[in-house]
Amino acid sequence: MTQAVPSRLRIRPGDPATAAATAPTFDARQAPEHVFEARDVSIFYGAKQALAGVDLGIRHGQITALIGPSGCGKTTFLRSLNRMNDSVGGFRIEGSILYHGHDIYGDQVDRVEVRRRIGMVFQKPNPFPKSIYDNVAWAPRNLGLRRGLDERVEQALRGAALWDEVKDRLKDSALGLSGGQQQRLCIARAIAIEPDVLLLDEPASALDPIATQAIEELMHSLKGRFTIVIVTHNMQQAARVADRTAFFSLETAGPKPVGSLIEVDATEKIFASPQDPRTRDYVSGRFG
Amino acid sequence: MSAGPGFDPTAPLTASGNLRRRQAVSRAAEIGATAAAVAAIAVLALIVYTVVSRGAKAIDLDFIFTGYPTGVGPMLLGTIVIALVATAMAMPIGVLIALFLTEYAGSRAAGPLRLTLDLLNGLPSIILGLFVFALLVDHKQQSGFAGAVALAIIELPLIARGSQEVLLLVPKSLREASDALGVARWRSVLTVVLPTALGGIVTSTVLAVARAAGETAPLILASSVFDPKSFSVNPFEAMPNVPVWIYKLSEEGNPEGFTEAWGMSLLLVSFILFASLGARALLARSKRKLSS
Numbered sequence: 207m208t209q210a211v212p213s214r215l216r217i218r219p220g221d222p223a224t225a226a227a228t229a230p231t232f233d234a235r236q237a238p239e240h241v242f243e244a245r246d247v248s249i250f251y252g253a254k255q256a257l258a259g260v261d262l263g264i265r266h267g268q269i270t271a272l273i274g275p276s277g278c279g280k281t282t283f284l285r286s287l288n289r290m291n292d293s294v295g296g297f298r299i300e301g302s303i304l305y306h307g308h309d310i311y312g313d314q315v316d317r318v319e320v321r322r323r324i325g326m327v328f329q330k331p332n333p334f335p336k337s338i339y340d341n342v343a344w345a346p347r348n349l350g351l352r353r354g355l356d357e358r359v360e361q362a363l364r365g366a367a368l369w370d371e372v373k374d375r376l377k378d379s380a381l382g383l384s385g386g387q388q389q390r391l392c393i394a395r396a397i398a399i400e401p402d403v404l405l406l407d408e409p410a411s412a413l414d415p416i417a418t419q420a421i422e423e424l425m426h427s428l429k430g431r432f433t434i435v436i437v438t439h440n441m442q443q444a445a446r447v448a449d450r451t452a453f454f455s456l457e458t459a460g461p462k463p464v465g466s467l468i469e470v471d472a473t474e475k476i477f478a479s480p481q482d483p484r485t486r487d488y489v490s491g492r493f494g
Numbered sequence: 495m496s497a498g499p500g501f502d503p504t505a506p507l508t509a510s511g512n513l514r515r516r517q518a519v520s521r522a523a524e525i526g527a528t529a530a531a532v533a534a535i536a537v538l539a540l541i542v543y544t545v546v547s548r549g550a551k552a553i554d555l556d557f558i559f560t561g562y563p564t565g566v567g568p569m570l571l572g573t574i575v576i577a578l579v580a581t582a583m584a585m586p587i588g589v590l591i592a593l594f595l596t597e598y599a600g601s602r603a604a605g606p607l608r609l610t611l612d613l614l615n616g617l618p619s620i621i622l623g624l625f626v627f628a629l630l631v632d633h634k635q636q637s638g639f640a641g642a643v644a645l646a647i648i649e650l651p652l653i654a655r656g657s658q659e660v661l662l663l664v665p666k667s668l669r670e671a672s673d674a675l676g677v678a679r680w681r682s683v684l685t686v687v688l689p690t691a692l693g694g695i696v697t698s699t700v701l702a703v704a705r706a707a708g709e710t711a712p713l714i715l716a717s718s719v720f721d722p723k724s725f726s727v728n729p730f731e732a733m734p735n736v737p738v739w740i741y742k743l744s745e746e747g748n749p750e751g752f753t754e755a756w757g758m759s760l761l762l763v764s765f766i767l768f769a770s771l772g773a774r775a776l777l778a779r780s781k782r783k784l785s786s
Binding site: 288290293318319320321322323325326327328330332333334335336344345348349392395396399401 | 681
């Protein structure tokens with residue numbers, strides 16, 4: 207559990223496998239900068255192990271999708287990136303997750319500060335029972351970002367592709383919006399404080415196809431500005447939006463099945479020519 | 495295993511064996527339970543009827559707005575002041591206890607605390623009266639404030655438990671949302687959780703006030719030697735109040751006093767009924783708002 211915490215940014219010069227894989231799609235001249243470095247991460251809830259030995263780097267400014275069958279620990283992994291699991295009873299993590307080189311679970315780390323930089327959008331839209339404007343303005347107000355608040359709210363709503371639909375009813379309750387609009391409002395709320403990373407936990411799974419398409423277009427427009435990590439059950443969605451895709455599955459070799467990372471690569475590589483047979487079975491729809 | 499089902503499957507489908515007796519017992523049980531339920535309603539109806547029929551004739555404007563001997567204005571005012579002071583003490587503490595229970599306490603602390611509140615709620619009010627008497631009145635003087643402290647202790651568990659129930663209804667997803675925005679917990683509590691639960695908190699407070707307003711025993715000890723002629727809003731002397739005055743009038747052998755006592759009872763019962771019904775309606779509304 208104890209790991210040295212490097213104080214400066216860590217830049218991994220890309221191991222040979224991924225470097226080759228990324229060459230056609232990414233600017234190979236610059237080595238990918240990792241926002242997150244998970245090293246041998248294992249997660250337990252009480253006596254139950256949810257995740258074992260995950261090594262995963264998440265690259266700056268890209269969209270990384272975590273896919274895999276239910277119960278394989280991908281949401282657990284996502285929530286451990288901004289310490290949302292801390293309040294879950296019996297939660298315990300081994301290994302380390304470095305964020306720009308700082309251990310997310312380090313002794314001096316304040317989890318409120320972690321979440322200030324690493325925002326999250328949940329599976330079910332969860333707007334506050336307040337007006338549309340107040341939903342977006344709430345976090346900036348509470349973080350002391352009061353100057354130019356109207357402008358900030360407008361920018362966030364524009365960024366979430368919601369402005370044109372709500373600009374005439376900013377004072378109306380957010381609960382009157384449709385599910386897809388509510389989810390985009392939650393994204394606007396998250397980006398209003400300009401975080402570094404956005405974690406999206408199946409953000410479209412409760413939405414209809416049209417709202418889903420809007421969310422996916424939104425992700426494309428947010429790419430680059432934010433590093434995005436998205437958990438999705440929907441493989442086509444991963445294929446459409448993600449630069450890189452990590453496939454999680456249940457490792458059944460041990461005495462008890464436990465979630466683990468099987469393979470991570472450029473998205474087209476994962477879907478066209480995966481290295482691991484389990485990945486191949488999953489993406490071709492043979493199981494899960 | 496027996497060979498057959500033990501009855502003739504082709505017989506007509508009328509009651510057979512001891513079914514007739516079993517059905518009679520079942521009917522008797524149902525009638526008994528229904529009668530008990532009706533009795534509860536009847537008791538309330540009878541009380542309200544008695545109070546209204548005997549008290550209505552006492553009530554007019556003079557009765558409400560003048561002092562002894564033509565009216566009971568000072569007592570009404572005193573009860574309002576004492577209840578306000580009590581609520582001003584009990585509400586903030588009660589809400590803080592509820593917040594502790596729902597937002598901060600682990601299950602190890604929450605269980606005993608809930609039990610404590612329930613025990614506090616079950617304490618006889620005369621005991622609270624004695625406690626306050628020993629603490630604030632003995633060797634000093636009676637005061638509306640001492641009475642208010644006793645009533646605050648009565649209100650406290652009601653407000654805390656009621657608020658806690660509504661706070662538990664605030665969806666976990668809202669707390670997650672504010673957590674994920676990097677805002678400190680107390681700010682989330684103040685600006686998201688409390689406003690969402692406000693309706694229910696107000697409701698439980700109103701119910702607690704309705705319960706405390708009629709408490710007599712603590713006030714007999716804390717605020718019973720008063721002048722029924724003078725309107726007083728100073729809580730640091732004995733204040734006229736409705737329950738003690740009802741008690742005093744009923745102790746005297748004066749028929750006019752009885753009528754006055756019934757008149758005050760009617761005012762008190764009306765306040766409690768309307769406050770309770772209104773509060774419940776409000777609670778139902780805010781619960782609907784939360785669950786939608």
